[in-house]
Amino acid sequence: MFEKILVANRGEIALRVMRGCKELGIPTVAVHSEADVEALHVKFADEAVCIGPAPASESYLNTQALLSACEVTGADALHPGYGFLAESADFSEMCDAHEITFIGPSAEMIRRMGDKARARNLMSESGVPIIPGSEAIRDDDSAVGLGDDIGYPLMVKASAGGGGKGMRIVRAREELRENIRIARSEAEAAFGNGELYMEKLLERPRHIEFQILGDQHGTVVHLGERDCSIQRRHQKLIEESPSPAVTPDLRARMGAAAVRGAKQIGYTGAGTIEFLLDDTGHFYFMEMNTRIQVEHPVTELVTGADLIKEQIRAAAGEPLSITQEHLGLRGHAIECRINAEDPDRDFAPSPGDVTEFYAPGGPGIRVDTHVYGGYFIPPYYDSMIAKLLAHGNSREEAISRMRRALDEFVIAGVKTTLPFHAAMMRHEGFLSGRFDTGTVERMQSAA
Numbered sequence: 001m002f003e004k005i006l007v008a009n010r011g012e013i014a015l016r017v018m019r020g021c022k023e024l025g026i027p028t029v030a031v032h033s034e035a036d037v038e039a040l041h042v043k044f045a046d047e048a049v050c051i052g053p054a055p056a057s058e059s060y061l062n063t064q065a066l067l068s069a070c071e072v073t074g075a076d077a078l079h080p081g082y083g084f085l086a087e088s089a090d091f092s093e094m095c096d097a098h099e100i101t102f103i104g105p106s107a108e109m110i111r112r113m114g115d116k117a118r119a120r121n122l123m124s125e126s127g128v129p130i131i132p133g134s135e136a137i138r139d140d141d142s143a144v145g146l147g148d149d150i151g152y153p154l155m156v157k158a159s160a161g162g163g164g165k166g167m168r169i170v171r172a173r174e175e176l177r178e179n180i181r182i183a184r185s186e187a188e189a190a191f192g193n194g195e196l197y198m199e200k201l202l203e204r205p206r207h208i209e210f211q212i213l214g215d216q217h218g219t220v221v222h223l224g225e226r227d228c229s230i231q232r233r234h235q236k237l238i239e240e241s242p243s244p245a246v247t248p249d250l251r252a253r254m255g256a257a258a259v260r261g262a263k264q265i266g267y268t269g270a271g272t273i274e275f276l277l278d279d280t281g282h283f284y285f286m287e288m289n290t291r292i293q294v295e296h297p298v299t300e301l302v303t304g305a306d307l308i309k310e311q312i313r314a315a316a317g318e319p320l321s322i323t324q325e326h327l328g329l330r331g332h333a334i335e336c337r338i339n340a341e342d343p344d345r346d347f348a349p350s351p352g353d354v355t356e357f358y359a360p361g362g363p364g365i366r367v368d369t370h371v372y373g374g375y376f377i378p379p380y381y382d383s384m385i386a387k388l389l390a391h392g393n394s395r396e397e398a399i400s401r402m403r404r405a406l407d408e409f410v411i412a413g414v415k416t417t418l419p420f421h422a423a424m425m426r427h428e429g430f431l432s433g434r435f436d437t438g439t440v441e442r443m444q445s446a447a
Helices: 011-023 040-044 063-073 089-097 107-114 116-125 140-150 173-191 248-264 296-303 307-315 395-408 418-424 428-432 439-446
Strands: 005-007 028-033 047-052 077-079 154-158 168-170 196-200 206-214 220-232 235-241 269-277 283-289 332-339 356-358 365-369 384-392 410-412
Touching: 005 011, 005 063, 011 028, 011 040, 011 307, 011 365, 011 384, 028 040, 028 063, 047 063, 063 089, 077 307, 089 107, 107 116, 116 196, 116 248, 116 283, 140 173, 140 196, 154 173, 168 173, 173 196, 206 248, 206 283, 206 307, 220 248, 220 296, 220 439, 235 296, 235 418, 248 269, 248 283, 269 307, 296 307, 296 332, 296 365, 296 384, 332 395, 332 418, 384 395, 395 418, 428 439
Parallel strands: 005 028, 005 077, 028 047
Antiparallel strands: 154 168, 154 196, 206 220, 206 269, 220 235, 235 332, 269 283, 332 384, 356 410, 365 384
């Protein structure tokens, strides 16, 4: 096992990783920017190192500063959390070169699955269903022919993409060239890679992801699905497990496909294989995330597994402590992402001083947050400030507990998405379980 782990992140995920380390008896090192000197992850770590000014490009994305922090503290492993450098193959290679264990899959695995077009091909070779689509687009003229073969509507997507960037819906042949130009520009700006491919657009699909874990001994398990369909601009807002749309038979088939795909590529560590599910029950591989997800606590609540500790054990060469035969879903869990955003201003960021903070509790409630009364929410980073989770014996009980918890949650001084989530917990489409990835946009249009 590792002697000391440096947590190369901030906020609630840094705290979450540190909690797992503490339970395993592993000392931790926090890193922070000048803006985060009063952050909780800095206070709760065994050691802390300032790695630069407030902008992420000069601190949390500063690879040399992170490696130097490992060297001066003697950390022999690094946990990247999510975001920032969690899916950077180059950084993973740099850690290996400095004999620091990167707690995640290999650089080659990150690279292979980070290329969305290549990942599609790898999953298809494993027998995992994929959406009809194209190889990488070579030029605009060939794209027109490919578009005709796939059929409209279709989606132009960045090969190196994620988070909804470099994605454009094309509903007619005459719209294709302009949308390719826009998507390529977005992809180059966001990822430094303008390569694109195309997929058939599924109208009103569900976004279903399967949590997987793999160890260095060839074992891969899935821990059931999370329904991530409640999203805005391809950014998830609410996640739940199990999905109201997935039957036990469908879960078995989707889970088997996820495990088959992960085994085929020799995956180790925590990851998610993400599918789109149409209204006829057909599912298609969309992408793989080679890291821990924001919404991993949903799976922890319904399985009892500790995904962070399993990640660490796998990276240390230990076998998984759980088996597929003994995994099952217990009850129902829902997560609401609480962001410092103003829902009345198209979810514009709302940084500032938190003048009052009270987190809810009681049966079935979990709050993962780094915020406290008097904390200043800086404008430099992601706007998520808390993850509120409710677990119950049934979906109805989980929703009832979430309503109560949202009513109890007090965050003053900044605008938050608490009112949005309170409204969603009473929305007929959500209550009935009949929703899809376009539900939030339709709600906003109708308002």
